[in-house]
Amino acid sequence: MSDLNKLTIGAARDALARGETTAVEITEACLTEIEAADALGAFVHKTPEIALEQARAADARIKAGEAAAMTGIPLGIKDLFCTRGVPSQAASRILEGFRPEYESTVTQNLFDAGAIMLGKLNMDEFAMGSSNETSVYGNAVNPWRRGNEDTALTPGGSSGGSASAVSADLCLAATGTDTGGSIRQPAAFTGITGLKPTYGRVSRWGIVAFASSLDQAGPMTKDVRDAAIMLTAMAGHDPKDSTSRDLAVPDFEAALTGDIKGKVIGIPKEYRLDGMPAEIEKLWEDGKAMLADAGAKVIDITLPHTKYALPAYYVIAPAEASSNLARYDGVRYGRRAKLAAGDGITEMYEKTRAEGFGAEVQRRVMVGTYVLSAGFYDAYYNRARKVRALIKRDFEEAFDQGVDAILTPATPSAAFGLGEMADADPVQMYLNDVFTVTVNLAGLPGISVPAGLDAKGLPLGLQLIGKPWEEGDLLNTAYALERAAGFVSKPEKWW
Template identity: 80%
Template sequence: MSDLTRLTIAEARDALRKGETTSVELTEACLAAIEAAGVLGAVVHKTPEIALERARAADARLAAGEAPSMCGIPVGIKDLFCTEGVASQAGSKILEGFLPPYESTVSGQLKDAGAVMLGKLNMDEFAMGSSNETSVYGNAVNPWRAGNSEAALTPGGSSGGSAAAVAADLCLAATGTDTGGSIRQPAALTGIVGLKPTYGRCSRWGIIAFASSLDQAGPMTKTVRDAAIMGAVMMGHDPKDSTSADLPVPDFEAMLTGDIRGKVIGIPREYRMDGMPQEIETLWSEGAEMLRDAGAKLRDISLPHTKYALPAYYVIAPAEASSNLARYDGVRYGYRAPLSQGDGVTEMYEKTRAEGFGPEVRRRVMVGTYVLSAGFYDAYYNRARKVRALIKRDFEEVFDAGIDAILTPATPSAAFELGREISDPVEMYLNDVFTVTVNLAGLPGIAVPTGLDRQGLPLGLQLIGRPWEEGDLLNTAYALEQAAGFVAKPPKWW
């Protein structure tokens, strides 16, 4: 078979079962693609020996005839997932040299299902960023380019390496994590599918924490069907994670009928932002019409507390980050700053954290420490928690009124240039304007590529679903995907 790396999970699964290719051949094709794509900065820790060993084991399982759907499928793992014996740095200098003696639950479930780990993927440091420019490894680069320009574009963040790797066909799929949009925003900017499950659907055990009440792992794939296949493997109850939901995981793929007749799709008026590009507005209207043509009913809805979502998120997330990142002190593992004679433990902490954390992480840790401090806890953190409860209630009221899913833009723009000077960090934070509400409310959300802008860059729409109803959400996304017919790929320049 030619162009093995361009296969979807579903296509590769069928080819493997028919004996048209082997996992070793698939894996070798992906490893060669990774070697040829160094300029994209997507893969930061390559694991070819592990990959080929797992591919050979997968081929043996396939030959025995009892292989699950992900068996033999080459995937990339975001650097936030701890992988046994393989560097897991969360894109940060402070975890330099850290080789976990254990496997995260999600990557372990993929391994048990026979998936082949090709390597670890680039990301914003500790998942803090929307453009993959805060990584200790350097930028990940979007394989798409604007028109005839050769300017390097962002693949989005924080799962930028995952998005770039899937869009450039370096792997058939990848894991991502989503704290405020870090699966859905990069997926939309690179023309792939990104699913953020309901909070508690995927175990967080062994995933390096950013904001524990918001973080959620999910699949980043080429199609909605692939998201259903990989998502079912990643999800499930884990007694090691106290926030993990003890609920059965249905066969999502079997639920992809594309039949959404009678479904009610909400269009929230608060998402019509001032200054939104006309192309995003048009795409949103066209997406709504596609769903209407597929038999769904459209209804205007109100989510009145949406305007407070970004400020609330940027209080809660840094607060939880400052607590979670307190453990990185140079004592037990990772980077330790060189000390001068006479330095004590306090100086070691200060120097290690100042040198080990990048500027964006330091900024958020300081913001978080400030809002949790004695004089400001009620004024900021408690108030943000109350706003969060109101945002959650907005969604509950809408779903109780009969809405099955909500359609919104995924990002406020197409991919922008890397290195664009942004003096005000708030401008960067605005990239998450359509996605953070979903994390604050703990809901499932999916980004689906639906069109190209006038420069030929991909644009995506977001669907938000009812809690624990990923199967229904995936089916609505499948209907949108079928109607949009997005098949564009980035022209290969790397």
């Protein structure tokens, strides 16, 4: 077989089962592509020796008739996941040289299922960003281009390296994390599928924390079926994570019938923004028509507290970040600044954090510390928590009224150029999360599905939001949307 790196998980699994190829051959094809794709900045720690060792073990497992759905599938792992003996530094200078002595639960689950790690993927520092421009490794680059332009585009963030690698066929799939849209936004920018599961469906243990009540790991894949296959392997109760829900993991792939007749799809009026590009509006209208043609009932709904979601998120997330990042102090692991004669522990903290944290991380830590301070806790953080409860209640009321899923745009635009927002107000960057943060605040599952191209040939995504713990139903609706949209475009290779 040729172009093995271009296979989906489902196609690779079937080819491996039929003996048409081997895990070693697929892995070698991916490793060859990775070596030729440094211009994308996607893989930041390559692990070919580990990959080939895991591939040989996968082939032995397949030969013995003991293969699982992910056995022999080469993946990229976001640098936020701790991987035993492999650099895991959350794209930050402050964790330079950190090699964990343990494996995150998600990567362990994937390895137990026979998956293969090709290496670690680029990301925004500590997952704080929407463009992958805050990484200590440098920018990740979108494999797509605007028409005939040479302008380098963002792959989105924070899971920009994951999105770029999957879109460019450097790996068959990748792990991502989503705190306010960091799986779904980059998936939309690069023409792939990105799934954020229900909060608590996938363990957070061994994933470097940004905002603990919002973070959730999920799959970034080439299609919806692959997302279902990979989520089945990633998910499960973990006693090491107190927020992990003790629920059985269904076979999500088995839910993909494509039959959505009678399903009720809600269209929230609050997601119609002033100045929304006509292309996004048209994509949304097209998505509604696709789902209606597939047999779903499309109705208008209201989520009245949506307008408060973005400010509430940018109070809660920095507050939790300032608490989580307090552990990086130069004492126990990671970077420690060089001290001058007479410097004490306070100077060590200050110099280490000043050197180790980038500008965006410093900004969010300062904002978070401010909103948690004694004089402002009630005015900001406590009020944001109350708004969050109202946002969650809006969704609950919609679902209680019979809505099965909610359809919205995934992003307010197609991918923008790297550096185009460098001099802009940070709020302009934060607006990239306007359609996605509500899902994290409410702890719901959400998925981005590629559904069309803009006038310059860049991919655009639609988002479906589902009921808590009903990822199977959400994936099936996404599967129906995917089939109706028929998105098959790939970036032209320039790297």
